[in-house]
Amino acid sequence: MDSRHGTAVIACGALAREVLSLLRAHGWSSMVVTCLPAKLHNTPHLIPEQVRSKIRALQPGFERIVVLYGDCGTGGLLDQVLQEEGVERIPGAHCYEFYTGSTDFEALTEAEPGTFFLTDYLVRHFDRLIIQGLGLDRYPQLLPDYFGNYRKLVYLAQTEETELTTRAKAAALRLGLSYERRFTGLFGLGDFLGTVAGATGEAGAEDDDGPHDLRLLA
Numbered sequence: 001m002d003s004r005h006g007t008a009v010i011a012c013g014a015l016a017r018e019v020l021s022l023l024r025a026h027g028w029s030s031m032v033v034t035c036l037p038a039k040l041h042n043t044p045h046l047i048p049e050q051v052r053s054k055i056r057a058l059q060p061g062f063e064r065i066v067v068l069y070g071d072c073g074t075g076g077l078l079d080q081v082l083q084e085e086g087v088e089r090i091p092g093a094h095c096y097e098f099y100t101g102s103t104d105f106e107a108l109t110e111a112e113p114g115t116f117f118l119t120d121y122l123v124r125h126f127d128r129l130i131i132q133g134l135g136l137d138r139y140p141q142l143l144p145d146y147f148g149n150y151r152k153l154v155y156l157a158q159t160e161e162t163e164l165t166t167r168a169k170a171a172a173l174r175l176g177l178s179y180e181r182r183f184t185g186l187f188g189l190g191d192f193l194g195t196v197a198g199a200t201g202e203a204g205a206e207d208d209d210g211p212h213d214l215r216l217l218a
Helices: 013-026 038-042 044-061 077-085 095-100 102-111 120-124 126-132 140-147 162-175 187-196
Strands: 007-012 031-036 064-068 115-118 152-157 178-183
Touching: 007 013, 007 038, 007 044, 013 031, 013 038, 013 120, 013 187, 031 044, 038 044, 044 064, 044 077, 064 187, 095 102, 095 152, 095 187, 115 120, 115 162, 120 126, 120 162, 126 162, 152 162, 162 178
Parallel strands: 007 031, 007 064, 115 152, 152 178
Antiparallel strands: none
């Protein structure tokens, strides 16, 4: 008899808050979530094998595994791993694309190729990930080297939080970019997870900012 149960979702830590809100809202109890650290985006070559390790650790206990990562700079290596392991991922090259949808994202980048995108997660952690992460707090003179080819900052908002909008505007000003806000909600994530969802109830997750108030899946 098969003792496996439900669906395991392997997600980027930058999506943990959003995934948890969807699980709570829809009561998708057949799904549990485990996240890899969002900081892996600084070393994308490590993502494929980290995902493979998670898959193999989870396979004995779950009927299905899905992955919430885009290609995320792996140059197709993540898709190669997923094909070898027989695991599906959300469509799209990165979270910007599956938040906006491929058509709208392509239109945005065609209208202004020099666009820098922020999500709710990136707005919340802008100083740590962008300013400190790029060393601009120590070497502000490097700002033109990093952002000289950008013209616009587009904030892809998952929520209607006024504070985040204010912080996104401040980020654009700090980088010397024009500002635009686009509300995306969670429809891209929700549509994908909805196709793999099962019964209602609790789920669990963990991101790189620490545990949430639900059961954790290590």
